[in-house]
Amino acid sequence: MLCPDCKTAAPGGRPCPGCGQTVPERETFAGQGGRYLLVLCGLSLVLAALSLLGREIGFGGMSVQRLFTTRWIWIYVALVSTPLLVGLYFWFALREEEIVVTDQGISRRSRWGDEHLAWANVRGFRHQSLPLRQTRLGRVTWFSRFFPKGGRDPEQILYWPGSTYILEGPPDGDGQPIVMRLEPGTIDDMAWLLALVEERVGPPQED
Numbered sequence: 333m334l335c336p337d338c339k340t341a342a343p344g345g346r347p348c349p350g351c352g353q354t355v356p357e358r359e360t361f362a363g364q365g366g367r368y369l370l371v372l373c374g375l376s377l378v379l380a381a382l383s384l385l386g387r388e389i390g391f392g393g394m395s396v397q398r399l400f401t402t403r404w405i406w407i408y409v410a411l412v413s414t415p416l417l418v419g420l421y422f423w424f425a426l427r428e429e430e431i432v433v434t435d436q437g438i439s440r441r442s443r444w445g446d447e448h449l450a451w452a453n454v455r456g457f458r459h460q461s462l463p464l465r466q467t468r469l470g471r472v473t474w475f476s477r478f479f480p481k482g483g484r485d486p487e488q489i490l491y492w493p494g495s496t497y498i499l500e501g502p503p504d505g506d507g508q509p510i511v512m513r514l515e516p517g518t519i520d521d522m523a524w525l526l527a528l529v530e531e532r533v534g535p536p537q538e539d
């Protein structure tokens with residue numbers, strides 16, 4: 333593990349050799365569903381406010397005015413509420429997401445299936461830049477740029493939406509290697525998570 337204050341490597345549960353503080357035995361990272369919901373709900377509110385303002389000042393003339401007549405009101409409601417509904421979906425999908433890191437390994441709970449990898453079994457750690465649509469959350473990951481960044485040294489770590497970190501384990505029963513993908517936008521404080529992974533398995537290889 334790493335000391336949260338001075339980033340010195342030390343076994344979990346023992347005093348940090350740098351500052352004497354006890355190093356945590358486990359670090360837990362939550363999903364970001366609530367943040368997607370907040371950002372997308374905000375977008376709905378902005379759309380609603382802009383259209384009401386547009387109506388007040390007469391912007392767009394008849395076309396905006398027409399949105400508020402009975403015939404078009406449902407299209408208007410659908411337009412304004414779409415971001416909110418997308419946010420609710422991702423909040424629901426990510427509500428169980430959790431990653432736990434210890435000196436022994438890394439575990440993830442999620443609706444896509446639970447995963448566990450012991451550090452001793454990690455065969456590779458790679459970094460890939462993928463288009464957003466190929467990431468687990470797809471294009472909605474783009475909205476994660478509005479999240480507050482995890483505080484601890486984010487500038488040291490290459491990370492932007494679309495950038496994926498891949499931990500490879502030994503082959504499973506079907507002969508396929510176990511793969512754990514860590515994607516910005518899915519996990520709280522990605523920078524700290526990557527620092528803890530690097531302390532165990534070294535820096536990622538660039539693909």
Ligand SMILES: [Zn+2]
Nearest residue numbers: 335338348351
């Ligand atoms: Zn320390």
